[in-house]
Amino acid sequence: MKKLILFLTAFVLVTPVRADEGMWFLMFIERLNHRDMQKMGLQLTAEEIYSINHHSLKDAVVQFNGGCTAELISKDGLVLTNHHCGYDAIAELSSPQANYLHDGYWAKDKAGELKPKSLFVRFFVRMDDVSKRILGKVNDKMTEAEREKAINQEIAAIEKENSEGGKYTVSVRSFFQGNEYYYFVYQDYKDVRFVGTPPESIGKFGGDTDNWEWPRHTGDFSMFRIYADKEGNPADYSENNVPLHPKKYLKISLKGVQENDFAMILGYPGRTNRWMPSGGIEQNVKFAYPAWVEASKLGMDRMKVYMDKDTKVRLDYASKYAQVANYWKNRQGMIDALTKHKTAATKAAGEAKFDKWANSTPKNKEKYGTVVTTLKNYYAKTNEKARHDNYLTGLFRTSNMAMLPTRMNKTLSAFAKADAAKRAEMQPELEKAIAETYEKLYIPLEKDVLAAELNLYVTKSAGYAVAPKAADVVKADSKAWIEKAFASSIFGSKESLMAWLKNPSAEALQNDPLTVLSLDLSTHFNNKSEELQKLTDDYSRAFRLLVEGLRESNPKTKYYPDANSTMRLTYGKVRSLPADKRNDAAKNYYTTLQGVVNKYKPNDEEFDLPKRLIEMNKTKDFGRYADKAGYMPVNFLTDNDITGGNSGSPVMNGKGELIGLAFDGNIEAMAGDVIFDHQLQRTINVDIRYVLWVIDKFAGAKHIVDEMTIVK
Known part of the structure; x- marks a missing residue:
């Protein structure tokens, strides 16, 4: 294993941030990132990624139940996310007699879609900078308690002003340790129904043993559908609700991935601490x-x-x-x-x-x-x-x-x-x-x-x-x-x-x-x-000044704020790790269905497999989802910068087409929430071709694939 080359984000930022590092605000893509992304293979304008006046990619990506990310993939509100993101809802709907978690489930039609007790998705509408407004209410003579009170009062006013009488959820968030503030406007849909999932032996293949490990061979996906009233507005569950017709949904590419292909991810990363002392x-x-x-x-x-x-x-x-x-x-x-x-x-x-x-x-x-x-x-x-x-x-x-x-x-x-x-x-x-x-x-x-x-x-x-x-x-x-x-x-x-x-x-x-x-x-x-309150107050002020001083001392560097569950864009490439003898693939940036079968252990809690999957691999019954080299792809690697909360995020090519679904990182770079490692940090993704193969060929739920817009 090559020695890690650690890049000290918070303290020695004397060179520009490299393309694969950073979780970027969408409103600054044009100014900070668009040129770099074009050089790497992006074919979209910044306006096609984020726009408040026109439909854009951000309208096809939602926060899923407050902790994951999901994407819309049909004109009828079909949503794709990770199996582990839908896990709670699937378990809730399961019983010993109808164990969808263990056996899988695919609704035969919309009447067969199941409603969990509580599940919602959140659409991102717009954001704006309110740093001057909020910081104008505080001064250096204030105690931390006085500062917090003044800021919270202004935050409450901003959130009320932009909610349009409760139509939207508005959240003002702190960035760069209290040196900047932005507000985010969201719209929540609460009638979200379970459409389908593969059996646990596919969706959670490898279990805790393979978690955070590469090579991975996991079909970590599940599907849901958003429902709305007849005018397309959010509504509580009702039999009269209809599938949402979203402003934007993602087309799906069957072209597959090659090393060094451009890859970008939109999602809701939960928490990083890159500025941590x-x-x-x-x-x-x-x-x-x-x-x-x-x-x-x-x-x-x-x-x-x-x-x-x-x-x-x-x-x-x-x-x-x-x-x-x-x-x-x-x-x-x-x-x-x-x-x-x-x-x-x-x-x-x-x-x-x-x-x-x-x-x-x-x-x-x-x-x-x-x-x-x-x-x-x-x-x-x-x-x-x-x-x-x-x-x-x-x-x-x-x-x-x-x-x-x-x-x-x-x-x-x-x-x-x-x-x-x-x-x-x-x-x-x-x-x-x-x-x-x-x-x-x-x-x-x-x-x-x-x-x-x-x-x-x-x-x-x-x-x-x-x-x-x-x-x-x-x-x-x-x-x-x-x-x-x-x-x-x-x-x-x-x-x-x-x-x-x-x-x-x-x-x-x-x-x-x-x-x-x-x-x-x-x-x-x-x-x-x-004593502890005094220590905490002194710490808060010092940390805020540390971040302010670091940015002041290196003013030419492009900075990105720590993740805090707000929508971010990260971009990079499909990229191998050093060769791994555990992977049967020709190059160590993807895994295959044969690799899944190689790990098979009959009746094992983590590595059992459906007999049908083993037979289909044996006869190479892959249909149109096989790679041109003949194998059935399962997972692949990119060097995108993600963290928890990005689970379920769409991985897109330069045209904004869906090529995969982010679900994990690799243990070699587990320090990634604190410090980004350019040599070994990777995102592990489910290849969209494996997702479609499982739904269509393995499960026989072709009617669900037929909803999607597929391009080659």
């Missing part, structure tokens, strides 16, 4: 991430015991388990990559250069002279808290019962104190919420996970004061205490909580053992001492 990296590697990994693994292991014994439990916890497992491997990969390549030390060297510049003139010193010292002080004094917080969030992440009483406490308290008329009004919704919550809870699992995570949290957070009630529980023997608590708690079962509704008592709720534990955990987690 060295102390933050060191804190994550040595304190925060190890706690995250250990707590996640413990919760996964305890869940798995029960999931393996019961199909319903497996379905009910499938989404939670998958989410925990994904980030468990991600965080361990981050620890390994950041440690191996000494990223913190590299950034510290950049900080030293900045500190020298910051103290080089009286003017610089007055504004920036103490920035680096303040940041170092903050991390030194919060390392143990970071470890503590990650063990505690591991408890919250894996145990439903750790937070359920806290989430319901305010509503239940109001119910207990209400008069008879108000209770009668509140009770139907409460009963519905309780029934839906407990339908997906398996109490023996919940007891086990809660006890195990409490023990881990208390014993491993010795360097920081733990929640008092948690300490008492562990001291008293957590398993025995939890058994007793569940037996007496109103939250111990659906029946006990429903019984409390019939005879509500504020005193019983206040003294309930699981409520007392849950509130103590959440209160402890959110509590900030005066």
Whole structure:
């Protein structure tokens, strides 16, 4: 493996950002990126990518259920995203008798499309810069609390002004650590129905073993459809709703990909920390991430015991388990990559250069002279808290019962104190919420996970004061205490909580053992001492000044802001990694169906395959979806700059045609959220030809492919 060449984005930006790095705002494509993209193979104008006056590519890309990306691929609102993005909805709609998650599903017609309880897509309408307006409300004499209050007041005004009376969702977001502000206007559609998915043995092939690994052989896709009222407006679910006719949808290319082909991605990357100081990296590697990994693994292991014994439990916890497992491997990969390549030390060297510049003139010193010292002080004094917080969030992440009483406490308290008329009004919704919550809870699992995570949290957070009630529980023997608590708690079962509704008592709720534990955990987690608040305020100001100073000291560089779930464009090329003996492909930028079959392990949870797929590969029954070289393509690599939230993003060629679906990154460059590696950082994509082959040839759902506009 070639040695990583680390490019220090935040601190030594003395050369222009390379084409494959950067998550760019669409409104600045013409000024910052269009010429570079044309040189690489783009054949569209900037206006065809982003326009507020005409239909453009951004109208064909949506945020999917708040955490992923999806794209429209037909005139009737057909939406394509990852299998793991649709996982929660598919699991919800599944049952042991109709297990769509395991067996797959394809609606035979629109009447067969299924509505999950809660699923939405968000269209991006427009954005604009409001930095001057917002920053004009603050000054250097303000405390951080005063600054935050003034900014939030102005944000509220901007959001109200642009919502058009509630028609749009408006979000003002901070960029460059509070040095710039932009507002984003969105329109949400909430009637989104499940159209189809391949069986889990295709959609999740490779499981946790192959997650974040290359070569990949996964058909990570699922399909949904957006519905609207007869005028095309957002509407709650109704049988009278009709498929949405979108402003724009993507054509699909069967031409395939070759190395060095242009590739661009539009999507909603969740979070990067490219400007993070060295102390933050060191804190994550040595304190925060190890706690995250250990707590996640413990919760996964305890869940798995029960999931393996019961199909319903497996379905009910499938989404939670998958989410925990994904980030468990991600965080361990981050620890390994950041440690191996000494990223913190590299950034510290950049900080030293900045500190020298910051103290080089009286003017610089007055504004920036103490920035680096303040940041170092903050991390030194919060390392143990970071470890503590990650063990505690591991408890919250894996145990439903750790937070359920806290989430319901305010509503239940109001119910207990209400008069008879108000209770009668509140009770139907409460009963519905309780029934839906407990339908997906398996109490023996919940007891086990809660006890195990409490023990881990208390014993491993010795360097920081733990929640008092948690300490008492562990001291008293957590398993025995939890058994007793569940037996007496109103939250111990659906029946006990429903019984409390019939005879509500504020005193019983206040003294309930699981409520007392849950509130103590959440209160402890959110509590900030005066010392910690002062440290946090000083840190916020110093970090803001650091980013401002770095940009001031290198004014000719093109900068892009960290990802924060707003739409971005990234562009690059189809690009190989060094040859890998695990890949049967001729070049290491793609994988084939034969490679899938080579990994086949009968009855294995991660590597089993449908017999039909094996037979179709044997007879090379690939139809028009085969590559011209004769193989059936599965996944391919590009060097686009993406992160979590980009899952499901469309990968497009220079004409804006769909060639693939982004779904993962490679573990060799797992430090990518902090520092971009030009040599090894890759995006792993499902080849659109494999998607269509699975739908058409394997599943026999040609009517769905017939909706699409396909070009060769």
